[in-house]
Amino acid sequence: MDPQKQRIRAFFDRLAPEWDAGTVRPEAVIARILDNGGVRPGVSVLDVGCGTGVLIGDYLARGAASVTGVDLSPEMLRRAEAAYPQPQVRFLLADAETDPLGGPYDCVMVYNAFPHFPHPALLLARLGAAVKPGGILSVAHGMSRATLAAHHANVPAGVSLELPEAEALATLFPADFTVTTLISDEEMYQVAARRT
Ligand SMILES: C[S@@+](CC[C@H](N)C(=O)[O-])C[C@H]1O[C@@H](n2cnc3c(N)ncnc32)[C@H](O)[C@@H]1O
Structure with a gap:
């Protein structure tokens, strides 16, 4: 693993024990993100950078047929595995930019x-290839870009990049995707697109 990924892994391994206690769930925003992401009964979901699994229960509550969580941090994943032992849920300890992701998935x-x-363009190309035709790829935050930038102000260099403007991010989606959601306001950020 390259040194930058080692630093990112170590950073989230360190945060893992306190992650859930520090997590704020903007419920209405999460519901919109899941709606725009196409999460509905029967779908297969891949959650990239799932952490301790903050959205896994939401996918299950919406009737997802299967949920795969992928994360680089063993300590984050250990907590997710303990919290979600359901048979339709599985977790992959992997680098989503380089390692196999399974699929294809609906969401x-x-x-x-x-x-x-x-490497955002590389990531989107790889994630795009993991989406079924007709399925949706979503990149979302439960806060504004400005709030996120403030939140990341003290994160060590190389662990976090600036979140692009939504319009700029949309241009990085693979060519066989059509943008269906483009939101960047005071409470959330989401670019979602459907694979043709
Ligand atoms: C800010 S946390 C968010 C976790 C979760 N989605 C949440 O909202 O609580 C970012 C997560 O992305 C994971 N991550 C970072 N780089 C990754 C990579 N290359 N592949 C997979 N996961 C990665 C980190 O380990 C961390 O758990």
Whole structure:
């Protein structure tokens, strides 16, 4: 693993024990993100950078047929595995920019994680390839870009990049995707697109 990824892994391993206690869930925003991401009964979901699994229960509550959570941090994943032992849920300890992701999936969701990927275009190309035709790829944050930037102000260099403007992010989606959601306001950020 390259040194930058080692630093990112170590950073989130360190935060893992306190992660859930520090997590704020903007419920209405999460519901909109899941609606726009196409999460409905029967779908297969890949959650990229799932952390301790903050959205896994939401996917299950919406009747997802299967949920795969992928994360680089063993300590985050250990907590997710303990919290969600359901048979339709599985977790992959992997680098989503380089490692196999399984699939294809109906919904590929990146929630509150995109700035931690150093190669955004590469990531979107790989995630796009993991989406079924007709499925949705979503990159979302449950806060504004400005709030996120303030939140990341003290994060060590290389662990977090600036979140692009939504319009700029949309241009990075693979060519066989059509943008269906483009939101960047005071309470949330989401770019979602459907694979043709
Ligand atoms: C800010 S946390 C968000 C976790 C979760 N989505 C949430 O909202 O609580 C970002 C997560 O992305 C994971 N991550 C960072 N780089 C990754 C990579 N290359 N592949 C997979 N996961 C990664 C981190 O380990 C961390 O758990």
